[in-house]
Amino acid sequence: MIRILENLVDKNGLLFAFLIVGVIMWLSFWASKQLTRNKIPGVAIAVLAGLGLALFGGKKGIADIPLFAGMAVMGGSMFRDFSVVATAMGADLDTIRKAGLAGTVSLLTGVTFSFFLGVLIAFFMGYTDPVSLTTIGAGACTYIVGPVTGGALGASSEIIAISIATGVVKTLVATIGTPMIAKWIGLDNPHSAVVFGGLIGTTSGVTAGLAATDPKLVPYGAMTATFYTGLGCLLCPSIFYFLVNGFFN
């Protein structure tokens, strides 16, 4: 019986991964609702749970265990980049025009500021090679820009994991911190919500944080945040990498 099951999973690893991740998502959203009263978004819990599961394996995380080898296919670069490109559908070019100058300025500032401050802190914490610095800086944008950039530049798996963890921490801080700090930073109108989305950029953190502050602001923040990851994926492995490479090489 066990051999039959092993054989089944062995031959259908990707589908088994869909099942596993589905269960993780379900448990995470349940925990988000029941245990944190939606204060920590289910997505953030699910990503943290994923990182936690990776501890059971080594270099390839949980995919090092043969039973879970399919996770490496599902979480591999092909599916990841394919689905990230698809999210561009949530934002047509018209939207960026409507978001206006403030949104554009905040997007460019947000990506540039997060990246270079991330690089600077990483440098002071002892990282000196341009690929690692760029990947960690990209992770300071979002937990998608980090691995996309690291993958493109050939960063090591440890550095990519650090960049994902950085993005996850950012999502958590945005989610928990936004409602606490909203009044101080004048985050009470659509205009500043557009700016906020462009500056923080992590879509799950921005939407969850704004939802906890004032649900009416959510679409305005999401409007700019949705461009952030794409802009980061465009800038970090190209222009920003050159700048870092030129400076630290």
Add this chain to the structure above:
Amino acid sequence: MIIYGVALLAFCFLFGKMIGGLLGHLIGIDGDVGGVGFAMLLLMLINLYLKNKGWLKEPTNQGILFWSFMYLPIIVAMAATQNVKAAISGGPIAVVIGVVITISGFFLVPVISKIGKHDQDS
């Protein structure tokens, strides 16, 4: 048909990756540079064009939307297949950067909001 959307997405993906690969080759990196970003721009442009022409049928749209909803679970699977053990031994860098960047980002909101509002008024 749903496959039209998936095929369109695949076209944009491959085209973007090709441009990214060419750019990478030009600057001497063995990998793609901004391929995902180019693919996203292309998808947005084609999407806008098809919408304006009224050629974007709902099932086509669904074929792309399905994959955009899959990105969160895929990111979870990706997180589960990273070398987290090594990242943890790398120290508290992720927490330090994540916290510092997000909090300083918060305080840029009123600054940039001012710029935007000023430009709108003038």
